[in-house]
Amino acid sequence: MPGGKERELKRRIASIGSTKKITRAMELIAATRVVKAMQRADAARPYARQITSVIENLAAGGASVDHPLLREADDVKRVGFIVMAGDRGLAGAFNSNPIRAAERQLMAHQTEGKDYVLFCVGKKPAAYFRFRNYRVDHAYDGFTADPTYEDARRIADEVADAFISGEVDEVELIYTEFVSMGTQRVSVRRFLPLEDTSVMAEVGGGSAEATASYEFEPSPEAVLESLLPRYIEARLFGALLDNAASEHANRQRAMKSATDNAEELITKLSREMNAARQASITTEIMEIVGGAEALGSGAGDELDVASLLAEIAGTDGALAPAAATLANTHPSPES
Amino acid sequence: MFDVQVVSPETVSYTGQAEMVVARTVDGGDIAFQTGHVPFIGALAVWSVDVIKDVATDDRDTFAVHRGFVQVSGDEVTILSDVSESKDAIDVARAEAARDRAQAALQADGDDAEAAAALHRAELRLRVATGETASH
Numbered sequence: 001m002p003g004g005k006e007r008e009l010k011r012r013i014a015s016i017g018s019t020k021k022i023t024r025a026m027e028l029i030a031a032t033r034v035v036k037a038m039q040r041a042d043a044a045r046p047y048a049r050q051i052t053s054v055i056e057n058l059a060a061g062g063a064s065v066d067h068p069l070l071r072e073a074d075d076v077k078r079v080g081f082i083v084m085a086g087d088r089g090l091a092g093a094f095n096s097n098p099i100r101a102a103e104r105q106l107m108a109h110q111t112e113g114k115d116y117v118l119f120c121v122g123k124k125p126a127a128y129f130r131f132r133n134y135r136v137d138h139a140y141d142g143f144t145a146d147p148t149y150e151d152a153r154r155i156a157d158e159v160a161d162a163f164i165s166g167e168v169d170e171v172e173l174i175y176t177e178f179v180s181m182g183t184q185r186v187s188v189r190r191f192l193p194l195e196d197t198s199v200m201a202e203v204g205g206g207s208a209e210a211t212a213s214y215e216f217e218p219s220p221e222a223v224l225e226s227l228l229p230r231y232i233e234a235r236l237f238g239a240l241l242d243n244a245a246s247e248h249a250n251r252q253r254a255m256k257s258a259t260d261n262a263e264e265l266i267t268k269l270s271r272e273m274n275a276a277r278q279a280s281i282t283t284e285i286m287e288i289v290g291g292a293e294a295l296g297s298g299a300g301d302e303l304d305v306a307s308l309l310a311e312i313a314g315t316d317g318a319l320a321p322a323a324a325t326l327a328n329t330h331p332s333p334e335s
Numbered sequence: 336m337f338d339v340q341v342v343s344p345e346t347v348s349y350t351g352q353a354e355m356v357v358a359r360t361v362d363g364g365d366i367a368f369q370t371g372h373v374p375f376i377g378a379l380a381v382w383s384v385d386v387i388k389d390v391a392t393d394d395r396d397t398f399a400v401h402r403g404f405v406q407v408s409g410d411e412v413t414i415l416s417d418v419s420e421s422k423d424a425i426d427v428a429r430a431e432a433a434r435d436r437a438q439a440a441l442q443a444d445g446d447d448a449e450a451a452a453a454l455h456r457a458e459l460r461l462r463v464a465t466g467e468t469a470s471h
Binding site: 054217218226233237 | 340342343344345346347360361362366373374375376377378402404406408413415417
């Protein structure tokens, strides 16, 4: 039936239009959030830098480095994985990339005969690993888009406890590093045991030569003792903030291309709909003209096709151009 | 004059200049820093940190620091703490409620270390909020 296809297309265009509105809104929200998340990550940097600088000075001051968090296991039996991603989807490959990287690591360790312990941060990694029948021993969610230091501390405490108690002999951290608005990449790093303090200082970007000799109170060892847990928290917090900024940046990009695609689809469907409408109009006119001619020849009486067409043109605006063209090919009998 | 920074994990919460900084280290007692102090790193006790901008007029900013570190080098003093509150940021009513709660808990169980720590923190908050100086 003519018009059916047209109606169908109209409905699809309307539905894509409302999807577009949603993706556009999500894009705008993500854009403001990514700016905020970047600012938070920047604001958190001085603390991490200062802690690193203290460690650097401790290393130079010759603090003995026999702390449980620094101890390398001779034989690694179990590896902990902190997998960071998001709670929500619609963020491009933001969730799947770190999850896949983690699974690869995990399988590589399994082939070496090592066991694993999963610390999933965000709903997505936990759901992924549970669905595939991995053991998820620790799961945290509800804060990946806007993490607080308290969240970092909770996770860091449990990870450090697992490490100190010997539940795991090594911990790897997998998260999405925020390099810039345009670039975020998955980073897989050793989290525990901590590197030697001198290495830490260099990795932290501090000048490796600490010139001044410091006084420590109560003692270098005691300071280090209470500093290392803070250092772990700060590192985890930094990763959480980077992860959050990456999530928003990815979502913004994904939603932008979704909006663009919707626009493109609407243009394409509108063209199709216009063509369908034009076709149905042409068919209708052809039917009228054909009918009129058949009537005219049947009665032996020449029917005034031109005036009929003029009438059509007058009553229906949409038919006017088509009727006018046809009128030219059917001159009125008088002329 | 010192450049003083109080740095929390989330942000730099205070920057300013001071003639003297008074803090208390774990097991070490109060320690005052003035310009020219030897480079120093200390673990801080649950206590206040006084940033004295002008010794003569006793113009000072006081912070309640629940744990953290102090690093002194050259003319810079950095307080690193994941829980530090300035005088204005302390909710007196809440601190009082916390103190009463902790006292009640201690009365019920004298060995409750958590309650003792909570009491200590609440008293520190109240002391900082009411503006008493570090002398005691």
